[in-house]
Amino acid sequence: MKISQPKISQHLYPSGWQDYKLIDSGDGQKLEQFGSYRFVRPEAQALWSPKLSNTEWKSADGHFITSGKDSEKGGTWSLKSTLPDKWKMQFEDIHFFAMPTPFRHLGFFPEQSVHWQWCEKKIKKFIKINERAPKILNLFAYSGIASLHAANAGAEVTHIDASKKAIQLAFDNRALSDLDKAPIRFITEDASQFVQREIRRKNTYDGIILDPPKYGRGPRGEVWHLHENLPRLLSDCKILISTTPLFLVATIYAIRISIISIHSTVENSFASLGGKINSGEIAIKEDYSLSGKPARAIGQAIYVRWCGL
Numbered sequence: 030m031k032i033s034q035p036k037i038s039q040h041l042y043p044s045g046w047q048d049y050k051l052i053d054s055g056d057g058q059k060l061e062q063f064g065s066y067r068f069v070r071p072e073a074q075a076l077w078s079p080k081l082s083n084t085e086w087k088s089a090d091g092h093f094i095t096s097g098k099d100s101e102k103g104g105t106w107s108l109k110s111t112l113p114d115k116w117k118m119q120f121e122d123i124h125f126f127a128m129p130t131p132f133r134h135l136g137f138f139p140e141q142s143v144h145w146q147w148c149e150k151k152i153k154k155f156i157k158i159n160e161r162a163p164k165i166l167n168l169f170a171y172s173g174i175a176s177l178h179a180a181n182a183g184a185e186v187t188h189i190d191a192s193k194k195a196i197q198l199a200f201d202n203r204a205l206s207d208l209d210k211a212p213i214r215f216i217t218e219d220a221s222q223f224v225q226r227e228i229r230r231k232n233t234y235d236g237i238i239l240d241p242p243k244y245g246r247g248p249r250g251e252v253w254h255l256h257e258n259l260p261r262l263l264s265d266c267k268i269l270i271s272t273t274p275l276f277l278v279a280t281i282y283a284i285r286i287s288i289i290s291i292h293s294t295v296e297n298s299f300a301s302l303g304g305k306i307n308s309g310e311i312a313i314k315e316d317y318s319l320s321g322k323p324a325r326a327i328g329q330a331i332y333v334r335w336c337g338l
Contacts, residue, residue, distance in 0.1 A: 039307055039308070039309035039310075040310050040311075040312055040326075040328075041143040041309065041310070041311045041332070042143070042312055042313065042314050042326065043139060043140050043141075043142040043143050043313065044142075044143075045120070045142065045146070046139060046142065047119070048062075048063070048064050048118040048119055048120070049062060049063060049064075049118070049120075049139040050316040051313045051314060051316060051327070052067065052081070052085075052315070052316060053079050053080050053081045053085070053086070053315060054072060054075040054077070054079065054325060054327060055075050055077045055079035055080070056075065057071060057072060057073055057075055057076075058071060058072055058075060058079075058086075059072040059075055059327065060079075060081070060085070060086055060089060063127050063135050064116050064117070064118045064127060065116070066090040066091070066112060066116065067088070067090055067091075068089055068090060068091045068092070068135065069086060069089045069091070069092045069093065070093045071104075072327060080315075080322050090108065090109045090112045091106055091107065091109065091129055092107045093105075093106055093107075093129075093133045094106070103131075104133065106129045108129060112129075114128060115128035115136075116128070117205065120139075120142055120145070120174070120178075121178070123177050123178050123181065123202075123206050124202070124205040125137060125172065125173075125177075125202040125205060125206065126198065126202060126205065136198065137171075137174050138240075138329070139313065140311045140312065140313050140329045140330065141174075141175065141240070141280060141311065141330075143311055144175065144278050144280065144311075144332070144334075145178040147334070148165075148175070148178070148179055148182070148236070148238065148278065149178060149179070149181075149182040151275055151336065151338055152165070152179060152184045152275070153182055153183060155235065155236075155273070155275050155338060156183050158338070162183050162184055162185045162212070163183075163184050163235035163236055163275050164184070164185050164187070164233070164234045164235050164236075164271070165179050165184045165185065165186045165187070165234060165235065165236045165237070165238065165275075166186075166189070166227075166234040166236070166238070166266075166269065167179070167186055167187065167188050167189065167237075167239075168189050168220040168223075168224070168237065168238065168239040168240075168266075169189070169190060169191075169220055169239055169240045169241050169242065169245075170188040170189055170190045170199065170238075170240075171190055171192075172195060172198045172199055172202055173188060173199030173200075173202050173213075173215075174202065175240075176188040176199065176213055177199075177202060177203060177206050177208055177213070179238070180208060180211040180212060181211065184236070185212040185213075186211075186212065186213045186214070187213075187214045187216065188213055188214065188215045188216065189216050189218055189220050189223050190216075190217065190218075191217065191218065191219050191220070191245065191246065191247045191248050191251075192248075193217050193248070196215050196216075196217050217248055218247070218248065219247030219248060219249070219251040219253075220247075220253075220262065221247075221251070221258060221261070221265070222247065222251060224262065224265045224266060224269060225265060227269055228265060228268050228269060232269070234269050234270065234271060235270075235271045235274065235275040236276045236277070236278075237269065237270070237276070237277045237278070238277075238278045239262070239278070239279050239280075240279075240282075241255055241258075241259060241262070241279070241281070242255065242282070243282065255281070255286075256286075260294055260297075260298075263277075263279070263294060263295055263298040263299075264298045266298070267298045267299050267301075267302065270302060270337070274302055274304065274338070275337060275338050276334065276335060276336045276338070277295070277299065277333075277334070278332065278333075278334050278335075279291070279295060279332065280311070280330050280331075280332045281331050281332070281333075282329070286331070288308050288309060288310070288331040288333075291308065291333050292306070292308040292333055295333040299335045302337055303337065304335055304336055304337035304338075305335070305336045306333065306334070306336075307333070307334050307336075308331065308332060308333040308334070309331070309332065310329075310330070310332070311328075311329055311330050311331075311332055312326045312327055313326065313327055313329060314326045314327075
């Protein structure tokens, strides 16, 4: 079976959010709403001028201040004293905590909701066809919203992250969503090491979700470099795919990598399984209702989806 003709550079925009909005953007920054609070974060792709007044921007509850001119480097938060350490948010049936992190994000990535919804549809279709729950592996799973959303759709999920703090946050989000009894295994482990061990054990999964960082370290000092390690990981993931293949979803925030390169890398690993492959960008759009002017969009990450169903 041959893989279908690839579709490259599709643009996906999240929908269904009530607790998140991109309010405005410009001058290398974006103004966002997370629940009841507003934040200003660096955004190198916001090349235009803001629509709203300086007063609106300065009234935000938190500003992430970068170190020097390079917005890719670290920085610190300037936060109002009235801002809580964390607060509750919701997307569809999933509840979770948001909080400012040293990595400038708020404990989750709202643009990835397009993948949560897509996976849900595939999971429900799989259950209807196979009359069983699909086994999903979530690598670099962080705060667990994708895992919770997939489990809520009917999947059995194995959630892997190298950070104990991330796993604890996933536990907290599970309890907040009242999904303590959901079929999710939480494992603190290096993603590559776990995948290789699962291959030796001859375990398989129907679907795989991965959101690898550009650089990271495992719990025992393992080093991850996206450019060096992703091709091997994708090849190993292909070995883990079951005889009832469902999907692989990869999200890459290293924007300097071409989507064509990532698409070709996934295609190289999964072509022998047939199915369909699509790739492009996930992006966020300004909320038109807040400014009354045409909404502008900002690309956040590139993605590749392979679907065997």
